Amino acid sequence: MLSSRAVPWPSRYTELAILILVLAVVSGLLGVVTGGRLLDPQSVEVMAFQMPLLGMLTLAQMLPMLTGGIDLAIISTANFAGITAAFILKGVAAWYATPAAVLAALAAALCVGAVNGFVIAEVGVSPIIATLATGIMVKGIALAITKGYVMAGFPTAFLFLGGGSLAGIPVPFVILAIGAALMALVLNRTPFGVSEYMLGSNPTATLFSGINTKALVFRTYLISGFLSGVAGLILIARFNAAQADFGSSFLLLTVLISVLGGIDPAGGVGTVLGLVIAVMILQVVATGFNLMGFSQHLANALWGIILIFVIAFRRVLPGAGGARS
Amino acid sequence: MVRGRLRQAFRRPEIYLLAVLIVLSAVLSAVRAEFLTRDNAFDILRNYAFLGILALGELVVLVSGGIDVSFTAVATVAQYIMGVIISTRAINNVLVAFLIPLPIGLTLGGLNALLVYYTRVHSVIITIATLSIFYGLLIFFTGGTWITDLPPAFVNFAQLKVVQFVNEAGVAYGLSILTVLWAAIGVVTWLILNYSPMGRKIYALGGNAEAARRAGFNIFRIQLFVYAYMGLLAGLASFVQAGLAQIVQPNAMVGRELDVLAAAVLGGASVFGGTGTVAGTILGVILIAVIRNGLIMMQISSYWHDAAIGIMLALAAGVTAVQERRRTRRLVRIDVE
Numbered sequence: 001m002l003s004s005r006a007v008p009w010p011s012r013y014t015e016l017a018i019l020i021l022v023l024a025v026v027s028g029l030l031g032v033v034t035g036g037r038l039l040d041p042q043s044v045e046v047m048a049f050q051m052p053l054l055g056m057l058t059l060a061q062m063l064p065m066l067t068g069g070i071d072l073a074i075i076s077t078a079n080f081a082g083i084t085a086a087f088i089l090k091g092v093a094a095w096y097a098t099p100a101a102v103l104a105a106l107a108a109a110l111c112v113g114a115v116n117g118f119v120i121a122e123v124g125v126s127p128i129i130a131t132l133a134t135g136i137m138v139k140g141i142a143l144a145i146t147k148g149y150v151m152a153g154f155p156t157a158f159l160f161l162g163g164g165s166l167a168g169i170p171v172p173f174v175i176l177a178i179g180a181a182l183m184a185l186v187l188n189r190t191p192f193g194v195s196e197y198m199l200g201s202n203p204t205a206t207l208f209s210g211i212n213t214k215a216l217v218f219r220t221y222l223i224s225g226f227l228s229g230v231a232g233l234i235l236i237a238r239f240n241a242a243q244a245d246f247g248s249s250f251l252l253l254t255v256l257i258s259v260l261g262g263i264d265p266a267g268g269v270g271t272v273l274g275l276v277i278a279v280m281i282l283q284v285v286a287t288g289f290n291l292m293g294f295s296q297h298l299a300n301a302l303w304g305i306i307l308i309f310v311i312a313f314r315r316v317l318p319g320a321g322g323a324r325s
Numbered sequence: 326m327v328r329g330r331l332r333q334a335f336r337r338p339e340i341y342l343l344a345v346l347i348v349l350s351a352v353l354s355a356v357r358a359e360f361l362t363r364d365n366a367f368d369i370l371r372n373y374a375f376l377g378i379l380a381l382g383e384l385v386v387l388v389s390g391g392i393d394v395s396f397t398a399v400a401t402v403a404q405y406i407m408g409v410i411i412s413t414r415a416i417n418n419v420l421v422a423f424l425i426p427l428p429i430g431l432t433l434g435g436l437n438a439l440l441v442y443y444t445r446v447h448s449v450i451i452t453i454a455t456l457s458i459f460y461g462l463l464i465f466f467t468g469g470t471w472i473t474d475l476p477p478a479f480v481n482f483a484q485l486k487v488v489q490f491v492n493e494a495g496v497a498y499g500l501s502i503l504t505v506l507w508a509a510i511g512v513v514t515w516l517i518l519n520y521s522p523m524g525r526k527i528y529a530l531g532g533n534a535e536a537a538r539r540a541g542f543n544i545f546r547i548q549l550f551v552y553a554y555m556g557l558l559a560g561l562a563s564f565v566q567a568g569l570a571q572i573v574q575p576n577a578m579v580g581r582e583l584d585v586l587a588a589a590v591l592g593g594a595s596v597f598g599g600t601g602t603v604a605g606t607i608l609g610v611i612l613i614a615v616i617r618n619g620l621i622m623m624q625i626s627s628y629w630h631d632a633a634i635g636i637m638l639a640l641a642a643g644v645t646a647v648q649e650r651r652r653t654r655r656l657v658r659i660d661v662e
Contacts, residue, residue: 070449072583119639124646128392128449128596132583133642137635144628248580252394252453265447297469301461304454311444311451 015262018313019277022306026281030288038288045170047283049163052172053234054250054257055279059179060227061254062275063220066187067200068267069120069127071224073135075251077112078232079244080142081105085233086151086242089158098158106229112138113225117218131221142244152241162237172234179230184272196220200267249300256307257282281306338593338645342608346615353619360622363490364498371501373614375566376581377607378507380588381514382558384606387589388518389551390531390598391448394582395437396559398459401578403429404563405463408472408573411479419482426560433459434556438549448552460579472573483568503565510558515603523550531598587634588613591641612637 031038057074064071085105089097112134119130164171187193198206199216207213236242255265261278263270282303289299354361379396386393403426411422437455441448486499518524526547530537538544567573592609594601616637617630 119643123643124650125639125642126596126646129590129642130639132587132590133635133639135635136583136587136631137639140629140632140635144626144632147626147628252456255450256453256457259446259450265450295465297461297464299461300457301459301465304457304461307454308440308444308451308458311446311454 016271016274016277018310019262019274019281022310023277023281023284026288027284030284034288034291037291038284043287043291047287048170048173049238050287051279051283052170052176053231053238054253054282055176055276056179056227056231056234057250058254058257058261058275058279059183059272060224060231061258062183062263062270062272063196064127064224065255065258065263065265066196066267066270067217067220068203069217069220070131070255071116071221072128072131072251073112073116073138074224074228074231074254075248076135076139076142077109077225077228078235079242079246080112080138081109081229081232082236082242082246083142083146083151083244084108085158086154086236089154090151097155101158102233105233106226109225109229109232110222111225113222113228114218116225117221120221121214121217139244146244148244150241150243154236154240159237159240162234162239172238175230175234179227180272180276187272192216192219197268200264200269202268253282253303256303260307260310339602339605339608341644342592342605342612346608346612349612349615349619353615353622357622360619362492364492364496365618367498367500367504369611369614369618370504370507372569373610374501374503374507375562375569376585376588376613377610378510378558378562378565379585380592380606380610381510381603382555382562383585383589384592384594384601384603385514385518385527385551386448386555387594387596388531388598388601389527389547390534391441391548391551392586392596393437393448393452393552393555394586395433395452395456395459396555396585397578397580397582398456398463399430399433399556400559400563400566401575402433402459402463403427403560404567404573404578405467405472405575407564408475408567411476412472412474415476417476417478419478422479423564426563427557428560430556430558430560430563431553432556434553434559435549437556438545438552441552442545442548456579456582464575467575469575471575475567475571475573479568480571483571503568506561506565510561511603511607517554518603523547527551528599531600533599584613587638591638593645
């Protein structure tokens with residue numbers, strides 16, 4: 001959808017090689033500058049707790065972008081799911097509060113995803129506008145039912161999702177790893193995944209090869225909604241609080257990470273591995289800057305510069321650049 | 326022929342917008358008498374001048390087939406530099422203050438154009454990156470402190486009314502200079518889009534980029550114009566916003582990108598480029614303003630505002646999409662027969 005692709009996107013392997021190189025250079029530089037503190041176990045643990053939220057949101061952004069669309073509602077959906085869970089956690093004291101809250105949050109997120117999918121696939125509204133509208137709407141509903149207040153203080157059983165560890169590995173990290181692995185499996189090993197890539201590179205050809213593209217688009221936004229819901233659960237479990245308009249700056253960041261991770265905004269190209277490495281790059285920059293006492297704002301600026309650098313680098317790559325004119 | 330023209334008029338989104346606006350205003354006036362007063366109308370037009378100017382800039386970008394989301398950061402940078410200069414040097418001159426943010430906006434917009442043209446990546450991605458860069462660097466270097474000591478000439482200018490009335494309660498109200506600025510930009514944008522060669526090239530580029538390129542248009546020059554114009558209007562809007570707020574606050578504008586985009590789209594501009602009008606965009610901004618104002622007057626909690634605007638936008642987009650599909654179907658049928 002975001003077409004204007006005049007340049008072929010570099011191949012998968014060059015792409016991953018560049019990303020790994022950037023990750024190595026950034027970690028190395030920041031590791032040296034921070035005097036090794038970036039790579040000590042404590043910092044790594046902090047990163048493993050912080051990364052999953054952004055990682056999960058980016059996974060939610062990935063499928064729509066692969067199909068050439070975009071989901072601007074993911075943050076609102078995550079907060080909406082978080083608030084749904086918070087209402088149950090605050091209202092129910094029984095043992096089943098946590099599973100009920102998780103299920104309700106995911107159901108709420110699926111509802112938003114279904115609305116997006118319906119409006120985009122059946123009504124035919126462009127993804128940018130459709131998800132912009134539902135994003136504003138869902139945030140508005142969340143604001144209205146919470147009256148803008150923060151809902152805080154959840155049971156320990158639930159907080160395990162955000163702050164617990166399994167065999168020394170942070171639970172949110174485990175959730176992200178499972179999510180990423182499943183996503184990679186689905187994209188590479190199922191007809192659905194292959195169709196997603198096809199849809200992204202040529203929707204008309206996909207339709208004419210007998211694939212129900214409407215159902216495909218619907219499922220894309222349904223899954224995006226579901227993953228946003230998972231991110232919402234990680235979010236409120238990590239901060240022990242839910243709010244209607246938390247983390248709106250993450251929205252543009254997920255698009256940025258997706259592109260950094262090699263997803264062609266025009267659709268059809270991108271890997272889960274690239275995405276995960278891109279999230280790691282951003283996390284390393286954020287943590288490194290934090291250790292050096294630099295502001296998050298400088299890190300934000302640097303992320304933008306890295307993105308432009310990566311895009312420009314792709315342009316001059318042999319075989320990848322060279323405008324057809 | 327008259328019927329044909331009428332039918333054509335009814336296909337324009339502006340007509341629907343105007344109808345919705347009239348119905349909405351009638352309902353609001355019936356419920357709340359204060360709504361249909363001249364001071365309220367002038368108030369709305371003043372308070373939304375800032376958003377309205379930005380929406381006009383976004384319109385030009387949308388028509389060219391791009392999307393700019395960096396303008397809030399551009400505006401913030403331009404406004405902050407203006408604020409620092411006029412407050413530390415105590416420049417008590419509005420014209421000087423007015424001239425500071427414009428070249429800054431123009432330059433940053435030009436930078437966007439360079440990046441969009443040379444990377445050939447969709448402008449929404451590029452401007453997401455430049456949003457982070459401009460805003461991140463500004464806050465890093467300034468610490469995000471507010472500037473409250475704006476010189477009196479500046480403060481007074483924003484209160485200036487071109488036409489002034491006094492209501493029954495003896496309170497002065499009238500047409501604000503900021504509204505006049507918005508209207509002037511509306512006229513300029515309309516002239517550019519409809520009556521200048523550049524304007525027609527912008528529509529051509531947005532309608533079909535490949536065709537425009539093959540027709541020999543200088544794509545770079547068009548994009549440079551489009552993004553620099555957006556930057557220029559961002560600078561101007563930042564001047565207006567500082568006048569409205571009477572304070573320079575770096576976090577006041579960033580985060581409102583989608584509001585502006587929503588207003589332009591509500592006004593009939595397409596994210597695919599090639600369509601959109603100045604009248605539609607201004608009506609889109611006024612519609613959002615009336616919804617917010619009306620909800621306040623009906624004493625509906627402000628927390629419902631976003632939900633209402635989201636629903637409005639979804640409806641508008643849905644209607645447009647269905648209309649579009651009907652039109653394509655009609656074309657297909659003609660083809661077959």
